[in-house]
Every structure is written in structure tokens, then in C-alpha cells.
Amino acid sequence: MRTNSLIKMERHHIIDLDDFSQEEIALIFATTDAMKEILSREIRRVPTLRGKTIVTLFYEPSTRTRVSFELAAKNLGADVVNVTSSTASVAKGESIIDTMRTLEALGADVIVIRHFQSGVPCLMAQHLQISVINAGDGCHAHxxxxxxxxxxxxxxxxxxxxxxxxxxxxxxxxxxxxxxxxxxxxxxxxxxxxxxxxxxxxxxxxxxxxxxxxxxxxxxxxxxxxxxxxxxxxxxxxxxxxxxxxxxxxxxxxxxxxxxxxxxxxxxxxxxxxxxxxxxxxxxxxxxxxxxxxxxxxxxVEDQVTNGVAVRMALLYMVTGGKG
Amino acid sequence: MSEKIIMSETEIKRALTRIAHEIVERNKGCEDLVFVGMQTRGLPLAQRLAAQIEAFEAVPVPVGSLDISFYRDDLASLDLRHIVQRTDIPVHISGKRLVLVDDVLFTGRSIRAALDALIDFGRPRDIQLMVLVDRGHRQLPIRADYVGKNIPTSIQEDIQVRLKEIDGRDEVALIFGEQT
Structure with a gap:
């Protein structure tokens, strides 16, 4: 059975939609509407996440999802660091939990992770204080x-x-x-x-x-x-x-x-x-x-891509705003 | 918690009528004027001012809305359930005379955020500030150009502006709790 505290924790992280209610999704839609307004401006940038660091950690090739998250973070004024598995110490044999802990210690506020193995983002969320957003894991969730x-x-x-x-x-x-x-x-x-x-x-x-x-x-x-x-x-x-x-x-x-x-x-x-x-x-x-x-x-299909940036801005805003 | 009504419907109406005339007088007409109402209760106030000015000057004044959520300096303490509302600036604001409209002026931090937001839309000729209630306790060097009523408050008290469009009735209440 799900408890209230668990739901709250999972709002700090976004792992899958299996525990999202209609109201929560409607709230994300309302926030996304506001983000689309920002995207329609001449200068598509607000200072909301200024001083925050978002790390994208991709263990699987991706162009659109990674770029979409990166643009979303930059439109909100955050700093973005992109890590791919070929550049990560994973190539030197470091375990993924250690990699994530290192990123946390380096001052990341949100980790956006894609992994070929189902369940990795969920495992990370259990080990980290900072927010984890699942950008696709195995055959599990996106x-x-x-x-x-x-x-x-x-x-x-x-x-x-x-x-x-x-x-x-x-x-x-x-x-x-x-x-x-x-x-x-x-x-x-x-x-x-x-x-x-x-x-x-x-x-x-x-x-x-x-x-x-x-x-x-x-x-x-x-x-x-x-x-x-x-x-x-x-x-x-x-x-x-x-x-x-x-x-x-x-x-x-x-x-x-x-x-x-x-x-x-x-x-x-x-x-x-x-x-x-x-x-x-x-x-x-x-x-x-x-x-x-x-x-x-x-x-x-093209609207999906455009809306992807706005939705990801809303998600970053919501996981970061929930802290404190 | 108890409350005391400190502005009635009639008083709000009179204050808005006076301010509508002050705005036209100070700006020598309403050329290039644009009202920007801050969500939530600044917006109906801006719409009422625009309607009043249109009634006696026969010139429509554009009204925009502004939500400052993305410009706040206290993101970490935001309520997760807070719904970001519509920002809609209907005209190019460069060279315009903006009147920013809000219900209560308190610390000045919302106005600071609103100024940052507006400047992202362009370079207005000037920005003026209208508030229905100024309750004091500024934390930033910000003042209003047009004030409905100055109400000295203590920091523990709260001011609630209620407007027909949102709350079903027009009044301003001072909320004060018994000290515990």
C-alpha cells in the first residue's frame, strides 16, 4: 500500500507515472502551459533555476531526449553538465551508484538519467538526496x-x-x-x-x-x-x-x-x-x-518534440521547487 | 484569528476612480499606456482601471497579465501545489508607459520579481506602480506611484483583498490573531 510520505518522495523524483493521479497530471499541464508562454517569447529564458546544476547522465544513445532536457534546463537559467557513458568513469569500472554519489558531492541538484537497465533510476532515487528524473530505463518507463x-x-x-x-x-x-x-x-x-x-x-x-x-x-x-x-x-x-x-x-x-x-x-x-x-x-x-x-x-510528431521541452521545463521546475 | 473590514466595496470603487484620474493626469492622457495586472488579484484591478479610463477618455488601454513564479527569489519555499498562472502581455512594451497593478504592497519582493519579468519582454519608457493597499514593511527600495489606501500593519497581521471576480465580493480585511 502506498503511503503519503512515499508519494511525496516520488514527487521529489520522477521515476514513472504509475502513481500519478489525474490531479497531479493536470497540475503538470498547467505548469507546462506557462512554460509554453516562455517558449513563445523573443528571449526564451527565465532565471528560475539560476544557480542550480542539472546533470544529464546517459548510458544509452539519445539525441532528442538529452537535448530536450538540456534546453529545458537552460531555458530556466540552470547550468547543465552532460555526461555520457563513454566519458564517465563507468568506462574505468566505477559502479553507477558511486558515479551518482560523486555527481551529488560535486553539487548537482538534479540528475536526469537514462539507462539500458530497467530499475536503475529507481535504485538511484533510493540512494540519493538530490532529485532523480528518469529519462528512460530499459523497457520499464519513460x-x-x-x-x-x-x-x-x-x-x-x-x-x-x-x-x-x-x-x-x-x-x-x-x-x-x-x-x-x-x-x-x-x-x-x-x-x-x-x-x-x-x-x-x-x-x-x-x-x-x-x-x-x-x-x-x-x-x-x-x-x-x-x-x-x-x-x-x-x-x-x-x-x-x-x-x-x-x-x-x-x-x-x-x-x-x-x-x-x-x-x-x-x-x-x-x-x-x-x-x-x-x-x-x-x-x-x-x-x-x-x-x-x-x-x-x-x-x-513535431508538436510532440516542441512540447517535450515545455513539459521537461515543468518537471525540472516542480522537482526543484519542492525542495526545502 | 479575527478580521476587521478596512475597505468596503464603495471605498474600493472610489479609490479606483481617483487613481484612474491620477494616472491619466500624471501621464497627460493615455497615449502609450499599458496596464499589467499581477496574478491573481492585480489582474481584475487592472481591468477595472482600464474600463474606467475608457469610460471617461474614450480610449481603450491594453491590459496584460503577469505571473511572477519564475522570477521569485524563494523558489525553495514554494508550495508544490502552487499553480502557475497565465502571463499574457498583449503588446510590444518597448517605448510604452507601463502601469504595474497589484493588490497589496508589502516587502516589495514580488514587485522586484515583476520588474525583472517585464524587462525580459522589452524596454518600456517607464514603469509605474499602482497598489490598492500599502501595508508597509518594505525589504527593498520600492515605492508605489498610486496607492488606494495606506494601512499601517504589524508584521504578524495579514491583509486580504477580496474582489468580486475571484472571491465574489469586494472588500479589504485586516486579519489579526490573538497573540499566543
């Missing part, structure tokens, strides 16, 4: 991405409650999908997962209640046929086919995947006319999505 997806849906369609959101593709390896399932469910959307049976994990297929009676995931629908899944859809989130993770023979062939699960114009026409097409990037155009759809009138 909360800032899910929040910017939610924010973009609300911005474009006005609300999230009651919408049918189809997440299509490699659900198995997707931290974006898992965080979105939590966030969308908290906001009252209907989540439909679609993908080849081998890429839909068992824990989502039939969520078994844990010992405490808590469900590992909120209720959702699984529809393996994309044409059927898209009917009446308000939002289609296309996931990147993680080719680097397909060595285990989970897919018969790339051609078959394209044939059955690629989002193209004909398939998209089965969804509502107002349906949004989203993608967390980077896109494999011609594989999970056709170029016409990726850059078509229903695509909000």
Missing part, C-alpha cells in the same frame, strides 16, 4: 515522454478522458508504451494495444494482481488486428520497431511486419478524421509508418 504525449493530445483534442488511443508496434520492448498506459489510464482514456502476439508481453495480456491486491497494470484492450484496432480511434501512437532488439526471432520477417502493422494512409482512414498520429521518434519511415503518414496532416 515518464517525460508519456507526459509530453498526454499534453500534446490534450492540446490538440481538448481533452483526454474517453478517447480511444491505439498504441501499435513493439510493445514488448517499449518503455514509452508502458508509461503511456499509466498516464492515459489515469486521465480516463481507453487504451488499445496492437502488435504481433510475440511483441505483446504477458504481463499486459492478462494482468495478474500482485500479493497486495494491486494490479501491475491498469485494464486495457488487446487487438492484434491493426485494421480492427484503428476503428473509431482518436489517437494512434506508433512505436519504433527496435530492430536492435529483434535478434531473438520474435518476428518472422520485417516484410511481414510491414504488411500487417505498418501505419499507412489506407489504414489510417479507418480511424476518426480528427485522429492524431504520434510517434516518440526516431522514426523508421517505411517500416512502422509510411512517410506520407509520418509527415501528413494528422501527424503531430
Amino acid at each position: 515518464p517525460s515522454q508519456a507526459l509530453l504525449d498526454l499534453y500534446t493530445i490534450r492540446e490538440k483534442l481538448g481533452h483526454i478522458e474517453g478517447l480511444k488511443v491505439v498504441i501499435v508496434g513493439d510493445i514488448l520492448h517499449s518503455r514509452v508504451a508502458r508509461s503511456n498506459i499509466w498516464g492515459l489510464s489515469a486521465m480516463g482514456a481507453q487504451v488499445v494495444l496492437c502488435g504481433p502476439p510475440t511483441l505483446i508481453p504477458q504481463e499486459l495480456r492478462r494482468p495478474q494482481p500482485l500479493k497486495g491486491g494491486e494490479c501491475p497494470f491498469p485494464p486495457l484492450t488487446i487487438q492484434e488486428n491493426l485494421d480492427r484496432a484503428l476503428e473509431e480511434a482518436d489517437v494512434v501512437m506508433v512505436l519504433r520497431l527496435q530492430k536492435e532488439r529483434q535478434e531473438g526471432g520474435l518476428l518472422p520477417s520485417l516484410r511481414e511486419y510491414i504488411q500487417l502493422y505498418q501505419l499507412n494512409s489506407a489504414r489510417l482512414s479507418r480511424a476518426h478524421l480528427h485522429a492524431l498520429v504520434m510517434h516518440p521518434g526516431p522514426m523508421n519511415e517505411g517500416i512502422e509508418i509510411t512517410p506520407e503518414v509520418a509527415h501528413g496532416p494528422q501527424s503531430v
